[in-house]
Amino acid sequence: xxHDPFSLTALGGAALAVPILVWYLVRRPPLVRTTKIxxxxxxxxxxxxxxxxxxxxxxxxTKTRRFCGSCHVMTPYAQDSGDPTSETLASRHGRNAAFGKxxxxxxxxxxxxxxxxxxxxxxxxxxxxxxxxxxxxxxxxALPTIEIRRPFRNEAxxxxxxxxxxxxxxxxxxxxxxxxxxxxxxxxxxxxCHGPAHPFSKVGRDPARTFRDHVGRAP
Amino acid sequence: xxxxxxxxxxxxxxxxxxxxxxxLQPTPLPVMLAMSLGQALGTGAFAMFGLAILIDLRRSRxxxxxxxxxxxxxxxxxxxxxxxxxxxxSLRIPVLRELLTPPAREAPEDPxxxxxxxxxxxxxxxxxxxxxxxxxxxxxxSEDKA
Numbered sequence: 001x002x003h004d005p006f007s008l009t010a011l012g013g014a015a016l017a018v019p020i021l022v023w024y025l026v027r028r029p030p031l032v033r034t035t036k037i038x039x040x041x042x043x044x045x046x047x048x049x050x051x052x053x054x055x056x057x058x059x060x061x062t063k064t065r066r067f068c069g070s071c072h073v074m075t076p077y078a079q080d081s082g083d084p085t086s087e088t089l090a091s092r093h094g095r096n097a098a099f100g101k102x103x104x105x106x107x108x109x110x111x112x113x114x115x116x117x118x119x120x121x122x123x124x125x126x127x128x129x130x131x132x133x134x135x136x137x138x139x140x141x142a143l144p145t146i147e148i149r150r151p152f153r154n155e156a157x158x159x160x161x162x163x164x165x166x167x168x169x170x171x172x173x174x175x176x177x178x179x180x181x182x183x184x185x186x187x188x189x190x191x192x193c194h195g196p197a198h199p200f201s202k203v204g205r206d207p208a209r210t211f212r213d214h215v216g217r218a219p
Numbered sequence: 220x221x222x223x224x225x226x227x228x229x230x231x232x233x234x235x236x237x238x239x240x241x242x243l244q245p246t247p248l249p250v251m252l253a254m255s256l257g258q259a260l261g262t263g264a265f266a267m268f269g270l271a272i273l274i275d276l277r278r279s280r281x282x283x284x285x286x287x288x289x290x291x292x293x294x295x296x297x298x299x300x301x302x303x304x305x306x307x308x309s310l311r312i313p314v315l316r317e318l319l320t321p322p323a324r325e326a327p328e329d330p331x332x333x334x335x336x337x338x339x340x341x342x343x344x345x346x347x348x349x350x351x352x353x354x355x356x357x358x359x360x361s362e363d364k365a
Contacts, residue, residue: 001243011239014235014239021228021231022232024228025228028221031221031275043231043265047231047265051234054238055253057245058241058245061250062245062250130247
């Protein structure tokens with residue numbers, strides 16, 4: 001049962017609208033002024049409240065780890081990042097209170113003014129690939145083949161771990177690779193540095209292989 | 220119009236069901252359905268409701284406008300002869316003709332108390348010009364006046 005105010009508002013609006021609509025459909029009252037006003041609330045006001053708050057609740061729900069892990073091939077990723085005993089990069093970030101239950105979205109969302117929109121469009125692509133390819137693939141079979149659609153961008157890291165602060169530059173590898181890191185030529189989550197974030201999915205994998213190699217078509 | 224409203228109510232129920240499903244089970248399929256199909260159904264239902272109300276308002280406004288016209292004037296309009304027809308021709312109902320024609324002057328009574336002698340009827344006046352002979356009633360006008 002959801003506890004956030006938007007979900008509760010959506011459910012409350014629906015709970016108010018449904019009796020009105022059922023009453024109208026069952027009793028079939030004459031269309032007098034009172035009926036019209038009641039129907040305005042049943043078809044207009046309460047459903048609009050439900051749709052508005054339900055949309056916000058839905059958008060918020062798409063950010064959660066539970067949502068990401070609801071596709072069965074993503075379950076190991078979600079379980080690991082929510083595991084307090086795990087030492088993976090994803091789990092360590094998941095234990096950060098600023099990320100919390102939204103830790104998948106916090107790292108994988110695009111940055112910038114339209115980051116949310118482009119992230120949602122990318123999410124729709126994920127759903128498309130899930131429905132068309134991975135829906136019937138067992139987890140054990142899917143795990144070695146699933147690839148991120150685009151290489152993980154360093155901007156996702158540097159929006160928190162700024163390359164401009166002195167502490168970051170005091171580390172020798174950072175200072176020597178700063179230009180390559182900013183240009184995206186070297187990845188923060190490469191195996192020689194801080195990653196991979198989900199190492200269990202990279203065991204025995206050829207890093208040169210891509211999604212196209214596994215699936216046989218461009219993502 | 221009632222069918223339109225019933226359809227709007229059913230569509231709203233469907234849209235609400237999708238939205239509630241997405242809230243209670245926030246997984247990709249319900250959320251995507253609620254934000255696409257649910258929105259479309261709800262918007263369509265509200266548009267249908269607005270259309271039904273608009274139709275009802277226009278109908279009630281028309282009825283109100285028609286009921287505001289004075290009854291006698293409307294009766295005159297109904298009984299008004301077509302342009303090609305003589306006014307007398309259209310006044311076929313004696314009662315209505317009595318209502319709508321101004322009262323004729325009454326002849327003064329004879330002080331002698333004797334009944335007036337019956338005179339032979341004057342020769343009939345020239346008939347009113349009739350454009351279309353088919354519209355002229357076949358009954359005798361003298362019978363109507365009696």
